[in-house]
Amino acid sequence: ETGVTQSPTHLIKTRGQQVTLRCSSQSGHNTVSWYQQALGQGPQFIFQYYREEENGRGNFPPRFSGLQFPNYSSELNVNALELDDSALYLCASSLGTGSYEQYFGPGTRLTVT
Amino acid sequence: AQSVTQLGSHVSVSEGALVLLRCNYSSSVPPYLFWYVQYPNQGLQLLLKYTTGATLVKGINGFEAEFKKSETSFHLTKPSAHMSDAAEYFCAVSENAGGTSYGKLTFGQGTILTVHP
Numbered sequence: 001e002t003g004v005t006q007s008p009t010h011l012i013k014t015r016g017q018q019v020t021l022r023c024s025s026q027s028g029h030n031t032v033s034w035y036q037q038a039l040g041q042g043p044q045f046i047f048q049y050y051r052e053e054e055n056g057r058g059n060f061p062p063r064f065s066g067l068q069f070p071n072y073s074s075e076l077n078v079n080a081l082e083l084d085d086s087a088l089y090l091c092a093s094s095l096g097t098g099s100y101e102q103y104f105g106p107g108t109r110l111t112v113t
Numbered sequence: 114a115q116s117v118t119q120l121g122s123h124v125s126v127s128e129g130a131l132v133l134l135r136c137n138y139s140s141s142v143p144p145y146l147f148w149y150v151q152y153p154n155q156g157l158q159l160l161l162k163y164t165t166g167a168t169l170v171k172g173i174n175g176f177e178a179e180f181k182k183s184e185t186s187f188h189l190t191k192p193s194a195h196m197s198d199a200a201e202y203f204c205a206v207s208e209n210a211g212g213t214s215y216g217k218l219t220f221g222q223g224t225i226l227t228v229h230p
Contacts, residue, residue: 031216040223041223042117042205042220042222043157043203043220044220048217058217090156092157092218097216098216101159102159102216104149104157104158106154106156107155
């Protein structure tokens with residue numbers, strides 16, 4: 001059974017640019033949640049996708065957007081990057097919404113200069 | 114709104130000593146509670162979870178936690194620390210809203226556990 005994978009592992013972007021992060025969910029999982037973990041902080045919920053639809057959103061501006069594909073993989077897009085967007089971005093997949101356990105990927109480390 | 118407070122950003126113990134990591138939560142509905150561990154440059158791994166039923170929950174690697182509703186606490190313990198337990202630990206809450214909750218996790222700030230010989 002393949003776990004949750006994320007790509008790329010690291011990337012460096014310049015303020016104002018756009019970035020796309022990718023996540024492959026665990027086999028059989030139809031729900032993907034994205035979290036932002038700033039240095040020294042706990043992860044913060046960005047949004048969740050369930051069966052290709054956004055199913056909930058945290059306190060993040062619209063320049064954070066996402067997609068989920070028919071195979072349940074997902075993308076996180078961030079436009080107009082700001083320095084404060086520098087963080088570890090974590091993707092988690094689960095069998096469904098609600099109380100199902102979320103399995104986390106290793107994360108993508110984004111640095112904005 | 115739900116929130117989590119982890120008391121102590123750093124905890125240091127000797128190898129073989131008791132590990133106690135504290136977590137208090139706030140939730141307007143019955144919560145689901147979780148402890149995750151994060152090793153350097155890695156994602157989060159679930160240690161244990163409480164949803165319903167028995168309030169003492171056993172997890173992986175010898176960890177356990179007890180849900181105390183009256184104290185709104187979910188402290189993590191391990192009787193004897195091992196060097197490999199050194200990591201950052203996160204407590205998280207998810208609202209159990211009768212099937213309408215979408216399982217958003219709200220995390221605490223984390224506690225870094227150091228184990229010295």
